[in-house]
Amino acid sequence: MASTLEPALxxxxxxxxxxxxxxxxxxxxxxxxxxxxDPFDGSTFANVTSGTRRDAEQxxxxxxxxxxxxxxxxxxxxxxxxxxxADILERRTADVAHLLARETGAGFAFSIFQINWSINLLRQxxxxxxxPIGEVLRSDQPGRFVMAVRKPLGVVAGITPWNGAxxxxxxxxxxxxxxxxxxxxxxxxxxxxxxxxxxxxILEEAEFPPGVFNVVTHGPGxxxxxxxxxxxxxxxxxxxxxxxxxxxxxxARRAGExxxxxxxxLGGYNPLIVLADADIDQAVSSTxxxxxxxxxxxxxxxxxxxxxxxxxxAFIEKLVARTRSLATGDPKNRATVIGPLINDRALEMxxxxxDDAVAKGARIATGGENHGRVFSPTILTDVPEEAEAYxxxxxxxxxxxxxxxxxxxxxxxxxxxxYGLAAGIMTGNQxxxxxxxxxxxxxxxxxxxxxxxxxxxxxxxxxxxxGWGRSGYFAVEDFTEVRLMTMTRGASHYPL
Ligand code: ADP
Numbered sequence: 201m202a203s204t205l206e207p208a209l210x211x212x213x214x215x216x217x218x219x220x221x222x223x224x225x226x227x228x229x230x231x232x233x234x235x236x237x238d239p240f241d242g243s244t245f246a247n248v249t250s251g252t253r254r255d256a257e258q259x260x261x262x263x264x265x266x267x268x269x270x271x272x273x274x275x276x277x278x279x280x281x282x283x284x285x286a287d288i289l290e291r292r293t294a295d296v297a298h299l300l301a302r303e304t305g306a307g308f309a310f311s312i313f314q315i316n317w318s319i320n321l322l323r324q325x326x327x328x329x330x331x332p333i334g335e336v337l338r339s340d341q342p343g344r345f346v347m348a349v350r351k352p353l354g355v356v357a358g359i360t361p362w363n364g365a366x367x368x369x370x371x372x373x374x375x376x377x378x379x380x381x382x383x384x385x386x387x388x389x390x391x392x393x394x395x396x397x398x399x400x401x402i403l404e405e406a407e408f409p410p411g412v413f414n415v416v417t418h419g420p421g422x423x424x425x426x427x428x429x430x431x432x433x434x435x436x437x438x439x440x441x442x443x444x445x446x447x448x449x450x451x452a453r454r455a456g457e458x459x460x461x462x463x464x465x466l467g468g469y470n471p472l473i474v475l476a477d478a479d480i481d482q483a484v485s486s487t488x489x490x491x492x493x494x495x496x497x498x499x500x501x502x503x504x505x506x507x508x509x510x511x512x513x514a515f516i517e518k519l520v521a522r523t524r525s526l527a528t529g530d531p532k533n534r535a536t537v538i539g540p541l542i543n544d545r546a547l548e549m550x551x552x553x554x555d556d557a558v559a560k561g562a563r564i565a566t567g568g569e570n571h572g573r574v575f576s577p578t579i580l581t582d583v584p585e586e587a588e589a590y591x592x593x594x595x596x597x598x599x600x601x602x603x604x605x606x607x608x609x610x611x612x613x614x615x616x617x618x619y620g621l622a623a624g625i626m627t628g629n630q631x632x633x634x635x636x637x638x639x640x641x642x643x644x645x646x647x648x649x650x651x652x653x654x655x656x657x658x659x660x661x662x663x664x665x666x667g668w669g670r671s672g673y674f675a676v677e678d679f680t681e682v683r684l685m686t687m688t689r690g691a692s693h694y695p696l
């Protein structure tokens with residue numbers, strides 16, 4: 201039984217964490233450990249096991265053993281477990297929020313958002329076991345009874361990111377579990393506790409059966425051998441991945457070779473269109489939130505705002521003022537809105553993108569500086585198409601503002617990307633907004649809403665380079681397969 205995180209967070213000396221396999225915590229002293237760093241001050245606040253391929257294989261074996269009983273467990277049993285886990289997470293809100301600040305640099309509002317989102321998802325999936333599991337179909341053969349029955353896949357391997365560390369980890373785990381699959385979760389090395397081990401603590405306390413949910417952790421840059429175990433095992437039937445498009449593309453290639461299913465929630469280049477008839481103050485709020493929440497490190501953050509010429513000057517002036525008012529600094533301080541980027545690599549990438557854009561002719565309307573890993577919220581105008589920031593997802597608090605002659609022009613500028621995750625349209629004319637929304641090739645589009653408007657039960661997901669698969673109950677398509685079953689009364693007649 202692992203000690204809870206509360207003492208770890210209160211104590212100044214780092215604590216060590218083992219992996220959670222087959223309902224038991226490994227002794228961390230038995231393995232190599234790596235430092236789990238606070239991105240704001242670089243301090244080590246925990247030591248986590250550098251897991252190996254062998255650990256992953258043991259976790260897969262445990263999940264495969266647990267699968268038949270979990271698949272067969274009655275809806276009432278699963279419902280009680282999910283509801284109990286929701287209550288435990290609710291009780292632990294304060295310490296998980298603190299953990300998210302320390303491990304991932306999340307501000308208080310984003311931490312609370314993630315925790316509440318996860319509690320809600322736990323409570324929603326608790327009911328899914330009672331939904332119909334198939335259909336009765338017509339047959340052309342008299343006396344033949346035909347069923348299409350949904351079955352879970354088996355073991356699902358989850359690979360989670362560090363950005364929405366907590367709620368994306370719950371999403372990765374809960375959708376497969378709710379449909380009767382068992383899980384091996386591999387959290388990001390940047391967030392092994394908040395995106396993995398804390399879930400194991402909660403599900404253990406809720407008394408999930410051993411092996412149903414397992415967590416394997418690994419050190420920086422050492423995901424490869426764990427992923428090898430996933431792809432090489434015949435028991436792993438699906439990979440549930442949330443992360444960058446580059447890693448997703450590589451994993452999809454491997455999934456093709458090993459004939460495994462894969463669900464991909466990848467990057468985005470999410471545009472917000474502001475039409476001239478929009479409520480400008482609302483448009484400014486939606487833009488500031490969409491672009492800068494969690495310092496721009498969410499896949500659905502607004503990367504570009506396309507504003508119709510008639511509203512552009514007033515909008516930009518107000519947006520710059522709002523952006524300058526956002527408090528930056530230590531996310532452990534509740535007043536902080538913009539905390540640190542996750543690591544130095546992220547800082548260098550954001551810095552390089554801004555410098556590249558400026559060198560190619562862009563202008564900085566506000567921001568552009570950093571203090572340590574805290575990058576000030578930045579607005580770029582006049583960004584030329586050759587600039588990397590014009591095409592690539594810049595995972596930080598950097599927003600491009602572009603002017604459009606009219607709504608048609610705005611639509612074509614918004615669609616000028618290989619990504620297709622989220623978009624928003626701010627307008628005083630909802631009908632026109634819906635009509636334009638139909639023409640944007642994205643997985644999620646919000647009329648009079650920010651590009652980030654996800655709720656736990658809704659079908660989040662993307663198209664094009666943003667991946668495939670949908671969350672909420674729509675994930676039944678991803679984490680079950682349909683078995684055709686027939687039963688014939690009387691004799692069958694064959695042609696030979
Ligand atoms: P980022 O670069 O922002 O961390 P990634 O897409 O690399 O984004 O990370 C998302 C998840 O993918 C993390 O859990 C990370 O450990 C994992 N990952 C990275 N490289 C690999 C790999 N070669 N095989 C499997 N998972 C990987």
